[in-house]
Amino acid sequence: MSTTVTAPPAEHPKAKRLGLIGWLTTTNHKQIGWLYLGTTFVFFLAGGLLALLIRIQLSRPDMSFLSRQEYNQIFTIHGTTMVFLVIAPIGLGLANYFVPLQIGAPDMAFPRMNALGVWLFIGGGLTIYASFLSSHGAASAGWTFYAPLSDSQFSPGAGTDMWIMGILCISTGSILTAVNLMATVFMMRAPGMTMWRMPLFTWNMLITALLILVAFPPLAGALALLFIDRHFGGHFYTPAFGGSAVLYQHLFWFFGHPEVYIMVLPFFGIVTDVIPVFSRKPIFGYAGFVLASMAIAGLSMAVWAHHMFTTGVVDNPFFSGMSFLIAVPTGIKFFNWIGTMWRGKLTFETPMLWCIGFLLNFLIGGITGVMLASAPIDYNMNNTYFVVAHMHYVLGGGSLFAIFAGIYYWFPKMTGFRLNERIGKWGFWFTFVGFNLTFWPLFVAGLRGMPRRIQSYSPSAGWTDPNTLATIGFFVLLVGVILFAVNLIVSIRTREPAGDNPWDAGTLEWATTSPPPEHNFTWLPPIRSERPVFDWNHRNDAAAAGGDGAREGGP
Amino acid sequence: MPGPEDRELVNGSWKRRTAAGPRRRPPWLGAAAGSAALLALTGCDFGAPPGASTQGRTIADLYHVLWYFAIPVGVIVYGLILWSIFRYRKRRDDDGALPKQTRYAFGLEVTYTVIPILMVVAIFGFTYRAEQKVDRVVPNPAVVVDVDGFQWQWRFTYEGKGVTVVGTPGNVPTLVLPAGQTAQIVLRSEDVVHAFYVSAFLFQRQAIPGVVNRFDLTIPSPGSWPGVCSQYCGLDHTSMDFIVRAVPPATFQAWLSEQQSSQSATGGTSS
Amino acid sequence: MKTSIRFMGLAGLFGIAIGIVYWFITYEPFGTVLLILMGVATLIMGYVVWRRTSGKSFPEDAETITYAEDAGDEIGHFSAGSLWPVVMAIGVVVGVEGLIYGVWLLVAGLLLFGWATVGLMQESRG
Numbered sequence: 001m002s003t004t005v006t007a008p009p010a011e012h013p014k015a016k017r018l019g020l021i022g023w024l025t026t027t028n029h030k031q032i033g034w035l036y037l038g039t040t041f042v043f044f045l046a047g048g049l050l051a052l053l054i055r056i057q058l059s060r061p062d063m064s065f066l067s068r069q070e071y072n073q074i075f076t077i078h079g080t081t082m083v084f085l086v087i088a089p090i091g092l093g094l095a096n097y098f099v100p101l102q103i104g105a106p107d108m109a110f111p112r113m114n115a116l117g118v119w120l121f122i123g124g125g126l127t128i129y130a131s132f133l134s135s136h137g138a139a140s141a142g143w144t145f146y147a148p149l150s151d152s153q154f155s156p157g158a159g160t161d162m163w164i165m166g167i168l169c170i171s172t173g174s175i176l177t178a179v180n181l182m183a184t185v186f187m188m189r190a191p192g193m194t195m196w197r198m199p200l201f202t203w204n205m206l207i208t209a210l211l212i213l214v215a216f217p218p219l220a221g222a223l224a225l226l227f228i229d230r231h232f233g234g235h236f237y238t239p240a241f242g243g244s245a246v247l248y249q250h251l252f253w254f255f256g257h258p259e260v261y262i263m264v265l266p267f268f269g270i271v272t273d274v275i276p277v278f279s280r281k282p283i284f285g286y287a288g289f290v291l292a293s294m295a296i297a298g299l300s301m302a303v304w305a306h307h308m309f310t311t312g313v314v315d316n317p318f319f320s321g322m323s324f325l326i327a328v329p330t331g332i333k334f335f336n337w338i339g340t341m342w343r344g345k346l347t348f349e350t351p352m353l354w355c356i357g358f359l360l361n362f363l364i365g366g367i368t369g370v371m372l373a374s375a376p377i378d379y380n381m382n383n384t385y386f387v388v389a390h391m392h393y394v395l396g397g398g399s400l401f402a403i404f405a406g407i408y409y410w411f412p413k414m415t416g417f418r419l420n421e422r423i424g425k426w427g428f429w430f431t432f433v434g435f436n437l438t439f440w441p442l443f444v445a446g447l448r449g450m451p452r453r454i455q456s457y458s459p460s461a462g463w464t465d466p467n468t469l470a471t472i473g474f475f476v477l478l479v480g481v482i483l484f485a486v487n488l489i490v491s492i493r494t495r496e497p498a499g500d501n502p503w504d505a506g507t508l509e510w511a512t513t514s515p516p517p518e519h520n521f522t523w524l525p526p527i528r529s530e531r532p533v534f535d536w537n538h539r540n541d542a543a544a545a546g547g548d549g550a551r552e553g554g555p
Numbered sequence: 556m557p558g559p560e561d562r563e564l565v566n567g568s569w570k571r572r573t574a575a576g577p578r579r580r581p582p583w584l585g586a587a588a589g590s591a592a593l594l595a596l597t598g599c600d601f602g603a604p605p606g607a608s609t610q611g612r613t614i615a616d617l618y619h620v621l622w623y624f625a626i627p628v629g630v631i632v633y634g635l636i637l638w639s640i641f642r643y644r645k646r647r648d649d650d651g652a653l654p655k656q657t658r659y660a661f662g663l664e665v666t667y668t669v670i671p672i673l674m675v676v677a678i679f680g681f682t683y684r685a686e687q688k689v690d691r692v693v694p695n696p697a698v699v700v701d702v703d704g705f706q707w708q709w710r711f712t713y714e715g716k717g718v719t720v721v722g723t724p725g726n727v728p729t730l731v732l733p734a735g736q737t738a739q740i741v742l743r744s745e746d747v748v749h750a751f752y753v754s755a756f757l758f759q760r761q762a763i764p765g766v767v768n769r770f771d772l773t774i775p776s777p778g779s780w781p782g783v784c785s786q787y788c789g790l791d792h793t794s795m796d797f798i799v800r801a802v803p804p805a806t807f808q809a810w811l812s813e814q815q816s817s818q819s820a821t822g823g824t825s826s
Numbered sequence: 827m828k829t830s831i832r833f834m835g836l837a838g839l840f841g842i843a844i845g846i847v848y849w850f851i852t853y854e855p856f857g858t859v860l861l862i863l864m865g866v867a868t869l870i871m872g873y874v875v876w877r878r879t880s881g882k883s884f885p886e887d888a889e890t891i892t893y894a895e896d897a898g899d900e901i902g903h904f905s906a907g908s909l910w911p912v913v914m915a916i917g918v919v920v921g922v923e924g925l926i927y928g929v930w931l932l933v934a935g936l937l938l939f940g941w942a943t944v945g946l947m948q949e950s951r952g
Contacts, residue, residue: 025908027908117924122915127922148746149787167921190886191891210834213867214867240764245748248835250856281651282657282658288659289670294837298841301841310760315851316686324682327671329677335664341636346645347645348640376686377617380614382759447603449755452785528889541653
């Protein structure tokens with residue numbers, strides 16, 4: 001080990017406070033990360049409010065709390081919000097903040113393009129919400145926006161067009177950020193930070209960035225063609241004039257399936273960074289995990305038509321087979337996570353609780369996903385509440401729980417003080433119980449034949465009990481979310497100092513101060529493994545890595 | 556106070572001293588419990604309808620098979636997670652030493668890659684076979700019905716019989732079919748994408764403008780089952796319901812004749 | 827840089843291979859075109875990285891380098907803040923609304939976009 005390495009400095013430069021102009025013109029990746037996190041939190045509350053309205057309307061049969069027009073707009077914008085304005089951008093926001101830190105870089109490769117990305121995202125989101133004020137109201141074609149329903153004949157009105165334009169802006173912002181992420185990871189790693197020593201959050205963000213680059217252009221194309229059909233006399237999707245309605249589904253789902261992995265891979269990465277810290281062991285099977293992520297990303301591009309099994313015009317066995325294959329690398333990850341905990345010394349601070357909740361929930365989502373991958377099973381379940389339950393288990397029970405793990409884990413680093421542990425634990429349990437109480441009954445409703453996107457149902461259908469239970473569960477879930485907001489407020493008031501590395505974690509972001517200075521590092525430890533800070537802090541502990549920090553295993 | 560020689564104090568209670576440390580639950584116990592649960596569930600429907608059509612019965616059987624794969628996977632993985640949480644949590648009297656920093660185990664990693672691949676190959680085999688059965692259309696069905704979806708009703712036209720049934724707001728159309736025979740549905744849409752879904756048959760197919768979808772319904776016994784449109788199609792998607800009613804073949808022929816005469820008399824369709 | 831290039835090469839070849847397999851199983855044109863072009867696009871990215879970095883060695887890929895050995899190189903230029911990204915974004919958002927609500931908005935958006943482009947270029951040069 002080199003003798004010229006010095007210890008980290010005791011004093012750190014104070015972060016300057018930004019005014020409005022400061023926030024509008026920042027190009028610093030950490031502040032852009034805050035912009036993403038703040039905006040997505042507001043959109044999360046908005047989307048959650050829409051969900052509350054849906055659950056009230058569906059709590060009992062034949063309710064008219066919402067009219068059909070209102071209901072159709074609300075579920076459309078709820079889905080759009082959670083997919084495009086919450087889950088995916090939180091991944092980009094956390095990546096913005098932490099990928100440069102994790103690889104030892106001073107910022108992202110293209111700081112101004114980074115800012116352009118976040119402002120396009122915010123502008124696109126505001127456009128979509130502004131559409132509620134247009135004459136026909138917001139778009140109401142479902143977040144999947146199938147043609148011909150989304151065409152001008154069946155969805156007239158500016159709201160639909162504003163949705164299209166908002167999504168195009170968001171897509172452009174995502175693509176620019178993906179380019180930035182790839183360039184940063186390829187070209188701006190610190191000396192010694194080889195690709196196979198990067199933290200798994202960074203690896204997964206790299207792979208997510210590639211997915212964004214190949215998935216969003218087909219969506220932009222699909223929507224551009226739709227806009228031409230709507231306003232410039234195009235007939236891409238109108239069969240009467242030689243177009244194809246199925247073309248829309250192919251283009252949309254070629255984007256749509258990788259999109260769900262864009263919404264899950266970053267959060268697999270977070271969980272993979274957090275579990276080793278609270279198990280006091282390195283990640284089990286690092287190389288296997290990276291290869292599994294690549295396999296998931298690659299396969300995810302080849303399964304899109306499992307959303308089209310009931311169209312009758314795609315080769316169902318090809319897509320069933322490819323979709324079943326994705327279960328294998330996902331299973332490998334589960335064994336990586338379990339193998340990390342195995343024979344470790346686990347503690348259950350709030351970040352770890354969220355990770356455990358993630359594991360338990362995502363397993364249900366994953367197993368039901370394998371069922372849906374079987375085309376004949378999908379003949380029964382497609383477009384029923386079984387699918388709704390499955391997707392909420394993977395995106396809510398999975399990604400959202402992992403997001404909370406990341407926020408509780410990284411909040412000390414971003415702010416310098418801790419989130420309250422006690423409120424955090426109460427918040428976790430309310431969210432975990434509430435989440436399962438809301439969405440497990442929806443599996444039952446789907447198996448009893450309840451289709452999606454219906455505004456009401458009759459008492460004789462047999463769907464009442466699961467729906468009432470789900471609404472009760474939603475209120476429990478709401479308490480969990482409120483507790484999180486309370487935690488934010490209380491912690492900001494109390495400001496219990498966290499220090500540089502409250503969790504004894506290993507990746508490079510913990511080598512700098514909390515919060516980091518403007519260009520991130522004034523000192524770096526030597527990088528010889530995937531957890532250089534741990535190696536440095538435990539350099540005198542023979543049990544830490546078997547010697548002088550030499551990395552074992554992996555390429 | 557010193558305890559008996561073969562016991563040691565662990566976490567405040569006396570445990571039998573064994574070579575491997577404090578006594579742990581025998582590993583076969585979990586597998587036995589899981590298998591017992593599995594056997595108990597073989598009589599279970601797992602929440603889905605049993606299948607009122609032969610195609611639906613095939614799907615229901617496949618659904619059960621998938622559960623027989625899902626349950627052991629779930630039990631094992633949940634078991635491992637919960638076991639880790641309880642067995643490997645940091646004890647209050649922990650000495651602060653790091654546990655063994657295992658990074659990989661090549662043989663284990665290969666095993667837990669290969670076994671799932673074999674499992675999904677098996678599941679794919681079951682799936683492929685079931686799908687061939689469900690999607691098969693016979694060359695000479697007993698009756699062919701053109702089913703047209705449009706915003707926001709269904710129209711059933713019995714090919715070659717001059718009989719049409721259409722739904723009106725507040726009046727759900729009934730698709731009458733002969734029980735014990737194979738009916739063929741020719742599914743079309745007149746405007747946006749709809750889907751013809753009967754939960755009791757565990758079956759749905761999209762009605763896409765510009766596409767003609769064809770499928771068989773073979774309903775062994777008479778009965779009546781609700782159907783819905785399962786592809787969101789606009790404002791009144793919620794009320795685009797229908798009913799499928801299977802009646803004995805003689806009753807079906809009688810119904811057809813009655814419809815033919817009444818519809819040619821009124822010159823229109825019935826609902 | 828080997829890993830990055832291999833990663834994109836592998837992803838690109840996978841896309842093309844799956845596209846070919848998909849064609850001969852399904853004869854479905856939309857998916858085939860999407861898969862193959864996706865593979866080609868990824869290969870192009872990998873090719874560019876390979877051309878730009880071949881023959882060079884990078885400190886981040888050196889397994890046992892020390893900071894003293896790499897000291898002194900400028901990593902890059904990181905601006906302190908810039909007005910132009912938000913102006914450009916406003917131009918884009920306003921401009922696309924012009925496609926819905928009227929040409930005058932489109933013109934306004936294009937003007938803002940153009941102004942921001944010039945501003946960004948001047949910033950880079952200055």
